Amino acid sequence: MVANESTKRNILSLLVDNKPGVLSRVAGFFSGRGFNIDSLCVSETTDPLVSRITLVAMGDMAILEQIKKQLNKLINVIKVMDFTDTEFVQRETALIKVRAKVNQRAEILRMVDIFRAKVVDVASEYYTIEITGDEGKLSAFLRLLKPLGIKEIARTGVVALAREKK
Amino acid sequence: MDTIFGYPGGATVDIYNELVKTEIGHITVRHEQGAVHAADGYARASGKVGVCLVTSGPGATNTVSGIASAFMDSIPVVVLTGQVPTSLIGNDAFQEVDIVGITRPCTKHNYLVKDVRELSQTVREAFFIARSGRPGPVLVDLPKDVIQSRATYKTIKEVRLRSYNPTYEPNAKQLPKVVKLIRESTRPVILAGGGVILSGASDALRKFAKKIQSPVTATLMGLGGFPASHPLWLGMIGMHGTYRANMASGECDLLIAIGARFDDRVTGRTDTFARGAKIVHIDIDPTSIRKNVPVAIPIVGDCKITLEKLNKILEQEDLGDFKKIRRPWFRQIEKWKATQPLAYHQEDMIKPQFVIEKLYEVTKGKAIITTEVGQNQMWAAQFYKFDYPNCFITSGGLGCMGFGFPAALGAQIACPGKLVVDVAGDASIQMNIQEMATAVQYNLPVKIVVLNNGYMGMVRQWQQLFYEKRYACTEMEAAPDFVKLAEAYGAVGLRATRPEEVEQVLNKGMSTKKPVIMDFVVEREECVYPMVPAGSPITEMLLV
Numbered sequence: 280m281v282a283n284e285s286t287k288r289n290i291l292s293l294l295v296d297n298k299p300g301v302l303s304r305v306a307g308f309f310s311g312r313g314f315n316i317d318s319l320c321v322s323e324t325t326d327p328l329v330s331r332i333t334l335v336a337m338g339d340m341a342i343l344e345q346i347k348k349q350l351n352k353l354i355n356v357i358k359v360m361d362f363t364d365t366e367f368v369q370r371e372t373a374l375i376k377v378r379a380k381v382n383q384r385a386e387i388l389r390m391v392d393i394f395r396a397k398v399v400d401v402a403s404e405y406y407t408i409e410i411t412g413d414e415g416k417l418s419a420f421l422r423l424l425k426p427l428g429i430k431e432i433a434r435t436g437v438v439a440l441a442r443e444k445k
Numbered sequence: 446m447d448t449i450f451g452y453p454g455g456a457t458v459d460i461y462n463e464l465v466k467t468e469i470g471h472i473t474v475r476h477e478q479g480a481v482h483a484a485d486g487y488a489r490a491s492g493k494v495g496v497c498l499v500t501s502g503p504g505a506t507n508t509v510s511g512i513a514s515a516f517m518d519s520i521p522v523v524v525l526t527g528q529v530p531t532s533l534i535g536n537d538a539f540q541e542v543d544i545v546g547i548t549r550p551c552t553k554h555n556y557l558v559k560d561v562r563e564l565s566q567t568v569r570e571a572f573f574i575a576r577s578g579r580p581g582p583v584l585v586d587l588p589k590d591v592i593q594s595r596a597t598y599k600t601i602k603e604v605r606l607r608s609y610n611p612t613y614e615p616n617a618k619q620l621p622k623v624v625k626l627i628r629e630s631t632r633p634v635i636l637a638g639g640g641v642i643l644s645g646a647s648d649a650l651r652k653f654a655k656k657i658q659s660p661v662t663a664t665l666m667g668l669g670g671f672p673a674s675h676p677l678w679l680g681m682i683g684m685h686g687t688y689r690a691n692m693a694s695g696e697c698d699l700l701i702a703i704g705a706r707f708d709d710r711v712t713g714r715t716d717t718f719a720r721g722a723k724i725v726h727i728d729i730d731p732t733s734i735r736k737n738v739p740v741a742i743p744i745v746g747d748c749k750i751t752l753e754k755l756n757k758i759l760e761q762e763d764l765g766d767f768k769k770i771r772r773p774w775f776r777q778i779e780k781w782k783a784t785q786p787l788a789y790h791q792e793d794m795i796k797p798q799f800v801i802e803k804l805y806e807v808t809k810g811k812a813i814i815t816t817e818v819g820q821n822q823m824w825a826a827q828f829y830k831f832d833y834p835n836c837f838i839t840s841g842g843l844g845c846m847g848f849g850f851p852a853a854l855g856a857q858i859a860c861p862g863k864l865v866v867d868v869a870g871d872a873s874i875q876m877n878i879q880e881m882a883t884a885v886q887y888n889l890p891v892k893i894v895v896l897n898n899g900y901m902g903m904v905r906q907w908q909q910l911f912y913e914k915r916y917a918c919t920e921m922e923a924a925p926d927f928v929k930l931a932e933a934y935g936a937v938g939l940r941a942t943r944p945e946e947v948e949q950v951l952n953k954g955m956s957t958k959k960p961v962i963m964d965f966v967v968e969r970e971e972c973v974y975p976m977v978p979a980g981s982p983i984t985e986m987l988l989v
């Protein structure tokens with residue numbers, strides 16, 4: 280999607296009934312309007328009957344406003360929170376399989392240390408690194424690793440919660 | 446609920462086996478689309494929930510147009526579909542379709558029942574959701590093994606869903622703001638939508654309009670929500686609205702929209718719509734508000750409750766001089782009315798508008814009118830004066846050809862004593878003509894008025910006006926003899942080819958106690974005017 284002034288990265292957090300088909304209803308509102316979902320994370324909350332969906336989508340604010348209202352209207356959606364203009368904490372975890380030639384291993388480990396990441400698997404030619412952080416941290420880390428040769432990445436997608444008042 | 450509209454099949458045969466032992470009536474239609482439209486018509490005429498029962502696979506897919514139509518028009522319908530046994534779901538089993546997936550975007554909600562213990566709760570929820578808040582169709586998919594198993598029925602007094610709580614009561618803080626705008630306005634217009642009819646707000650609306658001395662227009666769905674014989678009535682708004690209604694909406698300084706959703710057929714070009722007006726929007730569905738037009742005062746709430754509250758506040762207000770303040774506005778409206786009435790000239794051939802005017806006279810304005818889609822629908826809306834709610838039944842949002850006849854059957858079941866007339870086009874009527882057998886079987890004396898122009902008239906009109914008269918594929922080059930067709934079904938067929946025969950045929954048709962097709966052979970290339978070309982401001986109309 281082409282970014283313009285009214286286009287923004289939106290983080291929505293939904294509390295929904297933990298039932299089959301609910302994710303499809305939610306996703307349908309985006310696909311039905313030609314919106315791409317950039318990341319999506321679903322899991323049970325402390326209440327096993329309720330799931331939290333954290334969803335990141337780029338899009339025109341006016342249309343997203345409409346989507347938010349429509350989501351609120353879904354029978355299985357309990358609550359819709361939009362973190363776009365509020366204080367919130369967000370985290371994402373990535374597993375990165377990076378090429379680790381003998382002469383580059385020290386460099387990789389240094390970066391892992393600086394970013395407080397972790398090497399979770401070591402093979403003869405590859406390290407698999409686990410890193411958690413916000414968007415900025417993950418993309419900075421990936422940028423630094425890229426020249427070394429990234430073989431595969433798996434990312435969880437953003438999870439987020441609103442900050443409580445101090 | 447006293448009647449189910451349905452069509453049996455392998456997946457529902459168990460239900461049918463039990464159904465015939467109950468008091469619930471069943472109308473066996475001839476096509477499942479007809480079942481949903483009939484349930485829709487039943488719901489609109491009675492204010493109750495319409496119910497359908499169909500089998501899995503093709504039975505279920507045949508309901509989709511009906512469901513989508515009910516969805517667009519916010520009509521409470523519950524559709525029960527049979528499904529293959531749970532053990533076979535996902536196996537491409539015989540007559541399996543994922544109807545819950547297919548109808549997800551065109552139902553208010555839908556369910557797949559996987560355990561018989563959930564059945565009674567689910568059915569309760571389905572009815573509750575269908576009729577509450579902004580109403581809509583709800584589908585419940587019933588696998589064969591669930592239907593066949595036994596469970597003890599639990600009575601459920603009240604349905605509560607934590608994630609679904611429609612707002613009926615308007616925010617009290619908003620109401621005085623509306624009164625203030627009314628006081629400041631010299632050129633108000635009230636726009637009534639389908640919500641007025643769905644919430645039963647027409648009495649409250651009449652009181653409100655009279656008190657604030659505001660003219661009233663309505664959307665297609667809102668017709669009958671305000672009496673067409675009332676001096677404050679402007680006629681319908683929109684693409685084929687009256688000249689004065691569209692002009693008044695363009696020039697007003699306050700627009701009070703009640704239960705309307707600002708469809709593109711109503712607003713024309715949105716950035717010019719009611720440009721100089723402050724808009725008050727009352728609607729039970731928050732997603733309708735500020736969707737298409739900017740709104741000064743949004744009020745989420747039930748139309749009837751909100752209008753009654755406003756009326757209560759207004760009772761305490763002295764608006765005595767309003768008649769005087771509004772005089773120039775009414776004078777202007779009279780001028781619009783005088784220059785551009787809904788004009789047509791009755792010549793040698795029967796004009797379709799003339800048929801509708803005569804229909805109004807012959808039925809004394811008391812019939813329930815359903816329509817098909819196209820020119821016939823617009824002429825019915827323009828020339829039949831609807832004084833009562835729940836009497837104009839049309840597929841507004843979806844514009845689904847084939848709606849009117851089965852909807853008329855549903856309306857006739859809901860109101861056995863009333864005269865029910867389907868105003869039809871020669872093309873549309875053929876989309877669900879098979880329901881004539883249903884009408885004959887159950888003695889439903891529905892009348893069909895075919896405005897037979899030999900064309901898919903509305904599309905031909907677009908071709909005439911915007912496509913250099915290239916009538917590509919819109920002529921009905923072969924058509925049945927509608928009189929013989931009626932007779933073949935065991936119904937009555939009548940025909941008029943000359944203007945002087947119109948009244949006689951209508952009188953004869955209306956007094957026949959059987960289903961009747963009246964074939965009016967009308968002027969072939971008549972157009973519906975006024976017309977606002979799609980995407981133009983509604984004040985820029987093509988006129989006769």
Ligand SMILES: Cc1ncc(C[n+]2csc(CCOP(=O)(O)OP(=O)(O)O)c2C)c(N)n1
Pocket residue numbers: 817818819820821822844845846847869870871872873874896898900901902903904
């Ligand atoms: C199911 C369906 N298919 C196609 C259309 C497009 N359409 C709108 S009006 C119309 C012509 C209807 O012709 P007829 O029933 O004869 O009515 P007339 O306009 O001639 O009065 C068509 C094809 C539609 N609305 N619905």
Ligand SMILES: [Mg+2]
Pocket residue numbers: 870871872896897898899900901902
């Ligand atoms: Mg026609």
